[in-house]
Amino acid sequence: MEYLPNILFILALAAGVGFFVINCRKLIRNIKLGRDENHSDNKPQRFKNMAKIALGQYKMVRRPVSGIIHVLVYLGFIIINIEVLEIIIDGIFGTHRIFSFLGGFYDFLIAVFEIFALLVLVGVIIFWIRRNVLHIKRFLNKELKGWPKLDANLILYFEVVLMLLFLTMNAADLSLQLRGADHYAQASGVVGSFPVSQFIVPLFENMDTASVILIERAAWWIHILGILVFLNYLYYSKHLHILLAFPNTYFARLKPQGEFDNLEAVTNEVKLMMDPDADPYAMPAEEESDEVPAKFGASEATDLSWAQLLNAYTCTECGRCTSECPAHQTGKKLSPRRIMMATRDRIEDIGKNIDANKGEFKEDGKQLLDDYITREELWACTTCNACVEACPVGINPLSIIMDMRQYLVMEQSAAPSDLNNAMTNIENNAAPWPFNQMDRANWINEI
Amino acid sequence: MAEAIKVPTMAEFMAQGKSPEVLFWVGCAGSFDDRAKKITKAFVKLLAKAGVEFAVLGTEESCTGDPAKRAGNEFLFQMQAVTNIEVLNGYEVKKIVTACPHCFNTIANEYPGLGGTYEVLHHTQFLKSLISEGRLTVEGGKYKGKRITFHDPCYLARANRIYEAPRDLLAKLEVELVEMKRCKTNGFCCGAGGAQMFKEPEPGNKDVNIERTEQALETKPDIIAAGCPFCNTMMTDGIKNKEKESEIEVLDIAEMIAAAEDL
Ligand code: HEM
Ligand code: SF4
Ligand code: SF4
Numbered sequence: 001m002e003y004l005p006n007i008l009f010i011l012a013l014a015a016g017v018g019f020f021v022i023n024c025r026k027l028i029r030n031i032k033l034g035r036d037e038n039h040s041d042n043k044p045q046r047f048k049n050m051a052k053i054a055l056g057q058y059k060m061v062r063r064p065v066s067g068i069i070h071v072l073v074y075l076g077f078i079i080i081n082i083e084v085l086e087i088i089i090d091g092i093f094g095t096h097r098i099f100s101f102l103g104g105f106y107d108f109l110i111a112v113f114e115i116f117a118l119l120v121l122v123g124v125i126i127f128w129i130r131r132n133v134l135h136i137k138r139f140l141n142k143e144l145k146g147w148p149k150l151d152a153n154l155i156l157y158f159e160v161v162l163m164l165l166f167l168t169m170n171a172a173d174l175s176l177q178l179r180g181a182d183h184y185a186q187a188s189g190v191v192g193s194f195p196v197s198q199f200i201v202p203l204f205e206n207m208d209t210a211s212v213i214l215i216e217r218a219a220w221w222i223h224i225l226g227i228l229v230f231l232n233y234l235y236y237s238k239h240l241h242i243l244l245a246f247p248n249t250y251f252a253r254l255k256p257q258g259e260f261d262n263l264e265a266v267t268n269e270v271k272l273m274m275d276p277d278a279d280p281y282a283m284p285a286e287e288e289s290d291e292v293p294a295k296f297g298a299s300e301a302t303d304l305s306w307a308q309l310l311n312a313y314t315c316t317e318c319g320r321c322t323s324e325c326p327a328h329q330t331g332k333k334l335s336p337r338r339i340m341m342a343t344r345d346r347i348e349d350i351g352k353n354i355d356a357n358k359g360e361f362k363e364d365g366k367q368l369l370d371d372y373i374t375r376e377e378l379w380a381c382t383t384c385n386a387c388v389e390a391c392p393v394g395i396n397p398l399s400i401i402m403d404m405r406q407y408l409v410m411e412q413s414a415a416p417s418d419l420n421n422a423m424t425n426i427e428n429n430a431a432p433w434p435f436n437q438m439d440r441a442n443w444i445n446e447i
Numbered sequence: 448m449a450e451a452i453k454v455p456t457m458a459e460f461m462a463q464g465k466s467p468e469v470l471f472w473v474g475c476a477g478s479f480d481d482r483a484k485k486i487t488k489a490f491v492k493l494l495a496k497a498g499v500e501f502a503v504l505g506t507e508e509s510c511t512g513d514p515a516k517r518a519g520n521e522f523l524f525q526m527q528a529v530t531n532i533e534v535l536n537g538y539e540v541k542k543i544v545t546a547c548p549h550c551f552n553t554i555a556n557e558y559p560g561l562g563g564t565y566e567v568l569h570h571t572q573f574l575k576s577l578i579s580e581g582r583l584t585v586e587g588g589k590y591k592g593k594r595i596t597f598h599d600p601c602y603l604a605r606a607n608r609i610y611e612a613p614r615d616l617l618a619k620l621e622v623e624l625v626e627m628k629r630c631k632t633n634g635f636c637c638g639a640g641g642a643q644m645f646k647e648p649e650p651g652n653k654d655v656n657i658e659r660t661e662q663a664l665e666t667k668p669d670i671i672a673a674g675c676p677f678c679n680t681m682m683t684d685g686i687k688n689k690e691k692e693s694e695i696e697v698l699d700i701a702e703m704i705a706a707a708e709d710l
Contacts, residue, residue, distance in 0.1 A: 255556070256552075256556055256606055256607050256608070257605055257606045257607075258552040258556055258601075258602050258605075258606025258607050259552070259556035259557060259606075260516060260517075260557065262521070262525065262557060262560045262561060263521045263525075266521045266522055266525050267525060267561065269522070270522065270525040270526055270529055271529075273526075274526075274529055274530075296521065297519065324633070326635055326636040326638065326655045326658065326659075327649070327651070327655070329635075329658060330648075330651045330652065330653040330654065330655050330657075330658050331650075331651035331652030331653060332648070332649045332650070332651040333649065333650070333651075334649070376649050376650070379646070379649055380648070380649040380651070381641050382601075382636045382638060382639070382640040382641040382643050382655065383517045383601075383640050383641030383642075384601040384605070384635075384636035384640050384641070385601060385605050385606055386601075386605070386633070386634075386635070386636065389605055389632055389633065402517075402519065404519075405518065405519030406519040406520075406521055407519075408519060409518060409519035409520045410519065410520065410521060410522060415518060415519065415520070416646045416647070418645055418646040418647060419518050419642055419645055419646045421645075422514060422518075422642065422645035422646075423514075423515055423518065423520055423523055426509075426510045426512070426514070426515055426523060426527065427523060427526075430475075430508075430509030430510050430527070431475040431478070431479060431509070431510050432475060432510060432514050432644075432645050433475070433479055433480075435479045437506060437509070438506055439479070440473075440478045440479070440505065440506050440508060441456070441478070441503065441505035441506050442478075443473075443477075443478060443484045443487055443488065444454045444503075444505075446484070446488070447451070447452050447454070447488050447491065447492075
């Protein structure tokens with residue numbers, strides 16, 4: 001029986017990590033449902049972007065209030081995770097504060113963890129107030145109704161509870177060390193330095209040692225189990241960004257924002273059409289190369305590239321894109337954040353469908369276009385790139401809008417009629433207006 | 448005007464066995480739209496004044512395909528691109544200047560992948576280099592001390608990170624530059640991009656150009672400076688909508704320089 005806690009801990013850890021691995025696999029599988037696309041060029045620049053935008057939080061601080069608070073929460077999270085390593089080792093071996101041999105440095109570390117825990121607590125409470133009390137426009141859009149709003153708050157509650165447990169655990173531990181309780185007290189005196197939780201210690205003064213041990217153990221257990229639960233919550237939440245922000249910024253586009261990719265399949269066909277020597281009957285040979293896609297543009301989430309699907313899973317639903325979007329600001333239905341959320345919803349539904357049907361997608365009568373993203377949204381975009389510029393995690397909502405427009409125009413000829421007129425003009429007289437090409441240079445005689 | 452300005456075509460240069468220093472890509476707006484033609488003419492006058500040997504394609508120029516591409520019609524875009532590239536490569540064009548950021552972006556970024564690689568400059572960049580080479584001199588003149596706000600074209604500033612050249616030119620005109628809250632890479636679209644110029648806006652509570660005009664009006668400008676024929680149209684319409692056309696002008700930077708030089 002002596003080793004029961006150790007065994008239970010190892011089982012809980014294995015379950016927590018095991019489910020997490022399963023979720024990660026599902027995530028990777030879903031992302032790979034996207035079209036293949038090469039994002040492996042120019043690695044030094046990619047690393048630089050990741051270091052600057054994700055690690056360095058470079059774009060976050062463009063909005064100073066939420067940016068700086070986020071930096072605190074983010075740093076706190078990373079730093080406090082060093083302590084989780086000690087908690088895991090203690091849990092497996094039944095030790096008490098295994099790193100305490102580091103002496104003065106250990107005291108310093110624990111002190112830093114505690115201060116960050118307090119800062120995270122304050123930061124998260126401010127986040128909560130911003131979301132629920134202050135009327136900040138980007139948190140009020142209709143796409144956040146329901147689950148997204150609950151999700152945002154759940155994350156904050158999680159963090160509050162975890163930080164409180166961490167500090168309670170430390171306070172009870174300090175109280176026990178001060179009493180010289182077995183297992184807790186060490187010959188060298190008090191290990192760790194507790195600048196924050198020392199203020200909680202007086203609460204335990206009148207309790208007997210057994211009760212304080214109970215509190216310490218309970219806080220310890222709930223804290224580490226909470227972390228394991230949180231780890232598995234990520235997949236269902238916008239909080240997935242804490243992991244995916246890194247690969248997403250690494251794989252983000254490096255080209256100028258104004259440069260839209262040229263569709264290779266179209267290039268091949270255009271070349272064939274323009275080449276006077278091309279043999280029109282040579283078409284069958286063309287079909288042998290698997291480069292020609294079944295369709296142009298995207299009507300379904302799986303027509304998008306894996307990088308676009310990674311974008312969708314990375315989205316923090318912060319709405320910085322939407323708050324900069326000229327279409328959205330003038331009351332149009334388009335919200336680039338919603339484009340990302342809808343894409344994630346669709347690829348998730350496809351993934352669930354595949355899981356439910358033994359690894360094979362069964363037609364569900366739905367698609368990304370119309371059922372998740374409407375044409376009205378797609379046609380409201382000015383391709384201004386403000387959303388791309390605003391996104392602090394390197395997401396490109398515009399590329400999805402463009403791929404879906406391509407489907408509408410090239411596969412369905414479903415452009416708004418004015419646009420069709422402009423395109424017919426370009427085709428017939430080389431300008432979007434109905435002017436005669438021969439009049440193009442008339443201005444010269446007007447100087 | 449003392450002397451009529453000659454605008455030679457590439458074909459004429461070719462016939463003489465010569466090639467110009469730079470090709471002026473006029474663009475559809477600059478060729479056909481009455482407002483934009485004024486920008487074209489102002490720019491040509493500046494080129495002539497600086498003694499630049501330039502040429503245009505004339506009737507051999509066609510739409511770059513930008514509106515088709517941003518509307519989603521990649522076929523039409525590439526047909527246009529390949530046609531234009533054939534013409535440009537046929538004349539062995541090396542350097543292109545254009546007063547349209549959409550043409551600029553398309554030729555500079557999207558043509559190379561289709562076989563057309565050129566040095567492409569926005570007219571504000573080219574004018575700046577003419578000034579720094581001493582070929583063109585600019586003094587404040589009639590714009591000295593005027594309150595001016597500059598509307599960044601999306602496809603110049605955010606899309607291609609060019610926002611200093613137009614501002615440097617405004618500085619040469621000795622104006623008082625007042626920035627809008629949203630400027631440079633955070634600029635706010637005029638509402639014309641993405642082929643919106645050629646369609647009715649989707650339902651909403653305001654037109655994008657009205658919103659942008661209001662942002663510009665907040666700076667209480669005497670003049671709104673622009674660097675794109677489409678932005679120019681959008682902002683001009685916005686000013687008319689606000690019934691401010693008697694107080695506030697919308698001018699391309701090339702027009703301002705030409706006017707300051709009494710051209
Ligand atoms: C690794 C640990 C991280 C933690 C613990 C963390 C934590 C959080 C939390 C709690 C929120 C919710 C804020 C709210 O409710 O308003 C949030 C939002 C956000 N996070 Fe993180 N994050 C982490 C990493 C990152 C990284 C690497 C980035 C990339 C720059 C990032 C970008 C964002 C963004 C853009 C938001 C939306 C914030 C806003 O409303 O402006 N996060 N994060
Ligand atoms: S590119 Fe489109 S979606 Fe993005 S901000 Fe501009 S108008 Fe909005
Ligand atoms: S796309 Fe980027 S800016 Fe927009 S909500 Fe998602 S994370 Fe925020």
